[in-house]
Amino acid sequence: MVMYDRRNELIHKRVLIVDDYSEFRYSVKKMLQSFGMTDIDDVGDGDDAIERMSLKPYDIVLCDYNLGEGKRDGQQILEEAKHRELLRYNSMFIMITAENTMAMVMGAMEYKPDDYLTKPFTKDALKNRLDKILERKKEFEPIEKAVYHKDFLTAINLCNERINNKPRNIFDYLRWKADLCVTVGDYDEAKKIYEDVLVIRKLQWATLGLGKIYFLKGQYVDAIPLFQDLISENKTLMEAYDWLSKSYEESGASNEAQKTLMNASEISPKAILRQKTLAQIALKNKDIGTAEKSLKAAVDLGKKSCFKTPSDYTSLAKIYIEKKKPEKALDILGDSRGTFTNSPEANLQAAVVEGLAYREMGNTEAAQNALDEASQIFDFVKGSVSAEVSMDVAKSFFALGDADKGNKLMENIIKNNHDNEKVIKMAEEVFKDANMQEEGQKMITETKQEIVRINNDGVALVQKGRLKDAIEYFEKAASGLPENKIINANAAQANIMYMQKYGKNENLMLQTRTYLEQIRKVDPSYEKYQNLLFTYQKIVNKP
């Protein structure tokens, strides 16, 4: 028998019990106390759970999935806790469920609990399970720690070490490694792992992984049948629907993409992110009815979710305007302002759409007021708004006849994404809709040239050996263009070259990591990123 005695390790753990039945909380508390644990808190709903977790770093959260009608469920609590980084990499979240067959229906992959526990369980069963999870967490801790610090190459190396020892649970490590390879854009290595595993056994995660690789490499024709196959075998494998829909969309079959997400939403209606994506696709397909339904669902689900965004409200408001119901649009925008108080970005979005609503009502004065407010906020937030939101706001500015503000926003978007075809294409669409095709094209060309010039000036400094100046130059350029991968890559390179010449430097290391992380977010498969990551790792490993 495998026996673990982790009594002493458990004793000092801080525990939070989340369940709507006070009797159940009491009995779990008793069990934990019998293990010698003393630091135990318990709450009856999600709001309290989140509040407690933000005040105290728990080691163990025991959370019931079903917390009652109209309340946040366990999955939503987990999502918010992970999203807000209320859980450390070495703390454990255990989902308690009434049935043992629902694990897969819930949530996205990155928001998985450490384990599931089925009600009812005895004291001994709980103890055994806690010990096992603790054991497992310890085994994986070095890898999880590296991932937490975004030190992905170290994590991959750790996986390699373990895999070389051929442990019994080698599949766990292969899965980790493949995931990490995808994270850093090394798709070929990940593909090899998935294919090797699939030769041994047709495991769901490997099939899904292979499909993702095909998708990421743009081979949609190969990706689609894999996802279809997964769904036909597992109707409740929600992740497969999301990837199938993405693959359809990228290959131009946006009706199929919408249908796929509609099927998924019927099976798992509480997934807010999917409802949002569905709304966007439906809007693209001019299916206003479906878009309205999904946006309403998103707004509703958002009340209990950390994934609510002002765009859910403004998109819905725009639909009401299009349906000639501007009053309803104003209502929903009022809700948005009430929900996202103190968020200039949210107020900016609300203000421009209010302008559109008042214009629809023929109230020019109110429309102008809204526009003035939007302009004020815009000057205040400057370039700190995300590309997607900026583009949306720009559209509204154009529609309201303020081309100046619209152009400024568009210029900023193009600057940050001058080599991102997808964004540039979207920008062209916006200009086209605003009947500004020619102007837009001119702006795109000029902005691209400007970026190339900025970049070349920096590169010239490097070539002249003026590394210190180059570092300073690129630091300034990257802060103005945080999403531009070429600028960030060259900024990282200047730092690395400096350190290669003059040795390690804490500040430069930190800065380089930020640049690298910035590129990874935009495009992990960018070849230059791979090389930089590799040379950076070499510097890290130097004594």
Next chain:
Amino acid sequence: MSIELDNPQIEFSSILASSVHEMKNSLSMLINYLDSVIEHFEKDRDSDVKLLSQLQYNAKHVNNNLMQLLALYRLENSLYSLNIGYNSVAELVDELIIQNKTLMDYKGIALEIDIDNNMYWFFDKDLLAGSLNSIINNSFKYTKDLIRISAYETDAYLNFCIEDNGVGYPPHMLQDGRRKESSISFKTGNTGLGLYFSTMVARFHKNREREGYITLNNSSRYGGGCFCISLP
């Protein structure tokens, strides 16, 4: 609560799920209280704890049945995603024993385990645990005083066997899983939910062309019945 019938399958599933959730909250409390009551009376040598453990047995039986019903419903309507992983066999058995230990102690049933600690296999942990749990619970009823759990590999199948020293299965229930016809059927009324569930669990475990199966015979080395679930 309004019931929309656009998709009655999913709707019924969620009604079933939420009522099971409710029932299980009560059962959960019942079982936990019984645990503490038993613990309390344990100290009192004269008390008849056996009666209480009988209560516990029945509460667990209802609980197992509820879980199996729901799982079966989901499996048959493809609302369950089979989650095959490469799992430790010993860990699975550990949990089974822990869940049933109190009961076995009070019934005076000895346990014999023959499992290699390093054995790993491809299976859905939750489904297999559900199946084995109900078979062990069955054995409680029929065994004299011994249950043996073993696992071994033959012809690229994992065989999980539970045998006892009771009177064995009646002849009409015996079956050789490798032959296709099964004597397990609800129509003839000769089987319990546990065996039916186990048959389904076995069948859902597939590896390429091969499929899992169960075997029932009376060739236990201790003279009683022997249940085996074999997974490719």
